[in-house]
Amino acid sequence: MQVESTPSVVREIVRTARRDRAVVGVVPTMGALHAGHVSLIERARTECDFVVATIFVNPTQFGPNEDFSKYPRTMEQDLEMCKNADADLVFTPDTSQMYTADAETVVKVTQLTSRLEGAVRPTHFDGVTTVVAKLFNITDPDKAFFGQKDFQQQLVIRRMVADLDWGIEIVTCPIVREADGLAMSSRNRYLSAEERQRSLVLSQSLQLGKKLALETAATPAEIERQMQDLILATDGVVLDYAVVLSADSLLPLQNRPDSAVALVAARLGATRLIDNQILQFR
Ligand code: PAF
Numbered sequence: 330m331q332v333e334s335t336p337s338v339v340r341e342i343v344r345t346a347r348r349d350r351a352v353v354g355v356v357p358t359m360g361a362l363h364a365g366h367v368s369l370i371e372r373a374r375t376e377c378d379f380v381v382a383t384i385f386v387n388p389t390q391f392g393p394n395e396d397f398s399k400y401p402r403t404m405e406q407d408l409e410m411c412k413n414a415d416a417d418l419v420f421t422p423d424t425s426q427m428y429t430a431d432a433e434t435v436v437k438v439t440q441l442t443s444r445l446e447g448a449v450r451p452t453h454f455d456g457v458t459t460v461v462a463k464l465f466n467i468t469d470p471d472k473a474f475f476g477q478k479d480f481q482q483q484l485v486i487r488r489m490v491a492d493l494d495w496g497i498e499i500v501t502c503p504i505v506r507e508a509d510g511l512a513m514s515s516r517n518r519y520l521s522a523e524e525r526q527r528s529l530v531l532s533q534s535l536q537l538g539k540k541l542a543l544e545t546a547a548t549p550a551e552i553e554r555q556m557q558d559l560i561l562a563t564d565g566v567v568l569d570y571a572v573v574l575s576a577d578s579l580l581p582l583q584n585r586p587d588s589a590v591a592l593v594a595a596r597l598g599a600t601r602l603i604d605n606q607i608l609q610f611r
Contacts, residue, residue, distance in 0.1 A: 331418045332408060336427075336467045339420045343381065343469050346417075351378035355470035357461055360384040361401035361515035362410045365505040369474040370414035372502050381468045382411045383420040385427060390456030396599075401515055420468065427463060436462040438485045438492070444579060445592060446481050446603070449569055457482060458489050465497060472498045476505075478512050480592060480605040481579060504604070506532065512604045523565070524597040530563040531593050534571055535606035538591040542573075542608040549573035549582045549589060552608070560595060569594035569601070576607060585610050 333339050343353055354377030356369045362384075373380045384407055391397035404421065411419045435455050441447075442454035465473065475483045483501045490497050505513045510532035511525070520528060534556040541547045541555060556571040575582055576590040592605040 330408075330412045330416055332421060333418065334421045334423060334426060336420075336422060339381070339418065339467055340469070342418055343379070346379040347469070349378075352472070353377060353379045353381065353468070353470045354472045354474060355464065355468045356380070356382045356416070356474045357464050358382060358384055358407075359386045359400065359515065360407045361403050361518075362407045363505075363513045363515065363517075365476050365478065365513040367410055367414045368505050369476060369502050370411060370416050372500065373472070373474045374415050376500070377472055379418070380416045381418045381420060381470065382414075382416045383422075383464050383468065384411075385420075385422055385460070385464075387427070387456055387460040388424060389428070389459060390453050392450055392452055395450070396516075396519075401518060420464075427460065435459050436489060436493075438488050441481070441485050441488050441579060445570060445572070446594070449594070454482070454485050458485060461486055462489065462493075465495065470497055472500055474500045474502055477501050478504045478514065478604065480590060484577075484579065510536070512602075514602060516600055516602065519600040520597060524600065527563055527565050528597055528602055530560050530566055531595060531602060531604045534559045534593055535591050535604060538573060539606055539608055542589070542610045544611065546585070548585055552591070556591065556593065560593065565597060567596040569596065573608065 354373035356373050358366050370382055386400050388397055436458040437455050438458055447454050487499045511528055538552050538556050541552045552573050560566055560568045560571055571593045573589050573591045582589055589608045590605055591608050594603045
């Protein structure tokens, strides 16, 4: 496995792989890798000849009061995990290699980013789309692999790729959970033991939503209400949203659809967690 931090070197390595007709896959990450990230690299390994993982804690997607400076940086362990998952190349740029002082271009998806995470974190998605566009340009992939846990993010990236006529296939991989249901996240390590216990209400609310959709005649609005009630009844969990929306557009649903996505976000102390679940209606 090669490890490179210079964009032009990475571009050249990928160009060489492409000359041998390799299908190139990229797995963009911010490091602090866990089993969820490993599942993305493993999936890329099964679908691609040449697998690039990227590790870059992207400053432009953090708001002024967010956790950029304390975001976990565990490069040595991360590289070990990439190697074990059989990545061919890991791109580990630093901030000056990704953003020159005179950079002034932003890639913006305008509508899909205005709600949910975008409403709570107004500059977040501009940072994500800009850095992912740059990572796509540097690594020139055929396929890119993202986790379903960041449901809105994968939709936003799909929108960007479609709107900019990028011939990149976006592959969304299933959420990987701890044994008790908590969705894996690099931010879970911030939780105290008590917060960790309380955080289970997020996945429990999604399980409730799944059951109500499948086994009752509840409408999306009724399901939302029951999910919200469950979360609001848990001390120490501050609910941002618990909603049931169209999985394609994240727009509200009037009647009972065939399927939808339930999304939740909540804060436990200083830690903000998100999770989601596809719902099938009976
Ligand atoms: O999902 C993440 O870890 C980040 O938002 C991404 C896609 C690597 C962009 O920095």
